[in-house]
Amino acid sequence: xxxxxxxxxxxxxxxxxxxxxxxxxxxxxxxxxxxxxxxxxxxxxxxxxxxxxxxxxxxxxxxxxxxxxxxxxxxxxxxxxxxxxxxxxxxxxxxxxxxxxxxxxxxxxxxxxxxxxxxxxxxxxxxxxxxxxxxxxxxxxxxxxxxxxxxxxxxxxxxxxxxxxxxxxxxxxxxxxxxxxxxxxxxxxxxxxxxxxxxxxxxxxxxxxxxxxxxxxxxxxxxxxxxxxxxxxxxxxxxxxxxxxxxxxxxxxxxxxxxxxxxxxxxxxxxxxxxxxxxxxxxxxxxxxxxxxxxxxxxxxxxxxxxxxxxxxxxxxxxx
Amino acid sequence: xxxxxxxxxxxxxxxxxxxxxxxxxxxxxxxxxxxxxxxxxxxxxxxxxxxxxxxxxxxxxxxxxxxxxxxxxxxxxxxxxxxxxxxxxxxxxxxxxxxxxxxxxxxxxxxxxxxxxxxxxxxxxxxxxxxxxxxxxxxxxxxxxxxxxxxxxxxxxxxxxxxxxxxxxxxxxxxxxxxxxxxxxxxxxxxxxxxxxxxxxxxxxxxxxxxxxxxxxxxxxxxxxxxxxxxxxxxxxxxxxxxxxxxxxxxxxxxxxxxxxxxxxxxxxxxxxxxxxxxxxxxxxxxxxxxxxxxxxxxxxxxxxxxxxxxxxxxxxxxxxxxxxxxxxxxxxxxxxxxxxxxxxxxxxxxxxxxxxxxxxxxxx
Numbered sequence: 001x002x003x004x005x006x007x008x009x010x011x012x013x014x015x016x017x018x019x020x021x022x023x024x025x026x027x028x029x030x031x032x033x034x035x036x037x038x039x040x041x042x043x044x045x046x047x048x049x050x051x052x053x054x055x056x057x058x059x060x061x062x063x064x065x066x067x068x069x070x071x072x073x074x075x076x077x078x079x080x081x082x083x084x085x086x087x088x089x090x091x092x093x094x095x096x097x098x099x100x101x102x103x104x105x106x107x108x109x110x111x112x113x114x115x116x117x118x119x120x121x122x123x124x125x126x127x128x129x130x131x132x133x134x135x136x137x138x139x140x141x142x143x144x145x146x147x148x149x150x151x152x153x154x155x156x157x158x159x160x161x162x163x164x165x166x167x168x169x170x171x172x173x174x175x176x177x178x179x180x181x182x183x184x185x186x187x188x189x190x191x192x193x194x195x196x197x198x199x200x201x202x203x204x205x206x207x208x209x210x211x212x213x214x215x216x217x218x219x220x221x222x223x224x225x226x227x228x229x230x231x232x233x234x235x236x237x238x239x240x241x242x243x244x245x246x247x248x249x250x251x252x253x254x255x256x257x258x259x260x261x262x263x264x265x266x267x268x269x270x271x272x273x274x275x276x277x278x279x280x281x282x283x284x285x286x287x288x289x290x291x292x293x294x295x296x297x298x299x300x301x302x303x304x305x306x307x308x309x310x311x312x313x314x315x316x317x318x319x320x
Numbered sequence: 321x322x323x324x325x326x327x328x329x330x331x332x333x334x335x336x337x338x339x340x341x342x343x344x345x346x347x348x349x350x351x352x353x354x355x356x357x358x359x360x361x362x363x364x365x366x367x368x369x370x371x372x373x374x375x376x377x378x379x380x381x382x383x384x385x386x387x388x389x390x391x392x393x394x395x396x397x398x399x400x401x402x403x404x405x406x407x408x409x410x411x412x413x414x415x416x417x418x419x420x421x422x423x424x425x426x427x428x429x430x431x432x433x434x435x436x437x438x439x440x441x442x443x444x445x446x447x448x449x450x451x452x453x454x455x456x457x458x459x460x461x462x463x464x465x466x467x468x469x470x471x472x473x474x475x476x477x478x479x480x481x482x483x484x485x486x487x488x489x490x491x492x493x494x495x496x497x498x499x500x501x502x503x504x505x506x507x508x509x510x511x512x513x514x515x516x517x518x519x520x521x522x523x524x525x526x527x528x529x530x531x532x533x534x535x536x537x538x539x540x541x542x543x544x545x546x547x548x549x550x551x552x553x554x555x556x557x558x559x560x561x562x563x564x565x566x567x568x569x570x571x572x573x574x575x576x577x578x579x580x581x582x583x584x585x586x587x588x589x590x591x592x593x594x595x596x597x598x599x600x601x602x603x604x605x606x607x608x609x610x611x612x613x614x615x616x617x618x619x620x621x622x623x624x625x626x627x628x629x630x631x632x633x634x635x636x637x638x639x640x641x642x643x644x645x646x647x648x649x650x651x652x653x654x655x656x657x658x659x660x661x662x663x664x665x666x667x668x669x670x671x672x673x674x675x676x677x678x679x680x681x682x683x684x685x
Contacts, residue, residue, distance in 0.1 A: 095352030
């Protein structure tokens with residue numbers, strides 16, 4: 001990673017690109033915020049920022065797990081289905097009380113993650129194929145367990161969805177806590193270093209004696225657990241379990257947030273702060289277009305433009 | 321690492337994986353949901369009102385009879401009817417629709433074959449071909465799309481199999497490719513929703529539309545009817561916001577949350593299905609609004625939405641009746657006895673307001 005800083009003839013250009021890649025997403029968020037403050041009516045209100053934060057929370061939690069998987073040179077397509085599975089399990093087990101239901105939902109996510117990890121680490125299936133299989137299977141199981149939308153009337157779940165501490169909603173606190181935890185794990189723990197080493201080069205990591213299989217399983221288990229948490233949060237917010245539509249296309253939103261945040265798809269590097277900013281950027285973009293009542297197809301085009309920009313910024317890295 | 325050892329280890333991991341998945345399946349056997357049975361939320365969907373024809377099956381409009389369509393008379397009681405459902409039975413409308421056909425078939429003692437296309441058009445085409453191959457003498461189709469039916473229709477008309485399409489129309493020639501279409505008039509539903517909205521808001525203020533999924537005739541027609549009627553009857557009611565909620569509660573909720581912040585003065589929300597309307601109710605509750613502060617009118621008539629009227633959050637629900645069973649079988653019966661049936665059978669949808677919601681809650685599906 002260090003060779004970019006020396007022996008580069010066009011140092012300024014390289015540095016500029018590097019800056020764009022590292023801080024472009026923050027600049028994007030800033031530009032959108034300034035635009036909204038200037039042109040969007042009623043944007044500067046506490047209520048509005050709270051809404052945006054609450055809406056972004058589930059996507060952000062999923063994106064954190066996705067960042068881990070991508071950092072380990074993989075990807076997890078099953079996150080949306082895990083959310084659906086988690087919402088089904090909550091509804092089915094709520095009779096035992098909300099805590100048990102949440103634990104069961106988490107266990108569901110962990111089981112799917114373990115299956116993903118085992119397929120990738122020990123069977124040697126490509127991550128995209130293994131998680132694709134679980135993506136199809138997960139949604140199927142979710143729909144078998146709970147074939148249609150069901151209301152969640154539990155008061156504790158409702159409190160989780162709409163309650164707040166000192167004006168900060170629980171959902172936002174949980175998402176922020178998980179982001180900090182992920183950042184800490186990636187920066188300060190051996191596990192974080194091992195994930196990056198495996199993402200950079202799996203054979204080298206194996207030769208260096210790292211427990212490659214175990215680390216990969218833990219990565220996908222974490223990703224599954226985070227997706228399950230996102231499912232719990234989304235269920236609490238909606239106060240209903242909707243396995244047919246909850247989490248659809250969530251894998252793409254999460255990958256977008258991670259990639260826009262500057263984490264390369266080639267692995268070996270994870271930017272947690274960038275991922276958070278990436279999720280916020282996509283949320284602000286969608287919101288801005290909705291608030292200005294532009295056709296929904298514009299949102300998709302705008303998202304595509306942001307992705308292309310992010311990939312363009314990351315392009316130079318690929319040629320190191 | 322020796323290859324054999326690796327294989328053994330791999331299979332051990334494999335077993336572990338399978339075990340994990342199996343444990344999930346086992347665990348799910350002892351579920352306990354919070355539903356109190358007293359609420360009776362799963363009352364059978366067919367106990368509500370059946371459909372009433374609004375345009376009579378003979379008389380006005382073009383009709384179709386056996387001699388024009390081809391094929392011979394047959395006794396419906398001894399016939400096999402094939403039913404192809406378009407979307408998975410995951411929403412109340414589809415559940416009630418399939419249940420109604422099954423119930424009517426059982427009542428009449430007709431053998432019914434069913435297939436579900438799971439929202440995949442290619443699967444629906446092969447479903448219908450399968451139904452024909454399995455010996456269906458008559459077909460009831462709830463089409464997923466309007467186009468692309470030529471291969472199936474050719475196969476069916478070669479065998480002179482009468483086809484009735486329900487809830488959505490197909491782009492083909494009536495009485496040649498299919499016998500008749502039974503369904504609601506979605507434009508009219510939009511108009512009636514507009515009437516209800518005008519009544520609830522007093523014809524003044526700003527309204528928002530939560531659109532259905534893009535590129536769907538239900539969305540376009542429900543929008544068209546609503547906008548036309550508002551323009552014609554209440555020019556003071558401005559439509560200031562049109563965003564899609566994809567017919568889903570979650571999307572309806574997040575769009576409404578943004579709506580009520582950027583346009584705090586909004587007076588009404590027209591949701592093109594109940595689910596998005598219920599999402600809007602969630603958003604209003606979350607923003608600390610009082611029931612009735614923003615008038616909500618939705619279309620479909622599911623139990624949850626009608627309950628929303630009773631609770632004061634929703635001001636009107638225009639029904640889209642899914643109970644096609646009695647009318648579909650009656651049409652097939654009339655047709656196979658050699659009598660004329662109408663090519664377009666438009667059903668009459670009722671509506672729910674504060675006046676009848678509590679009393680008619682049992683009728684909602």
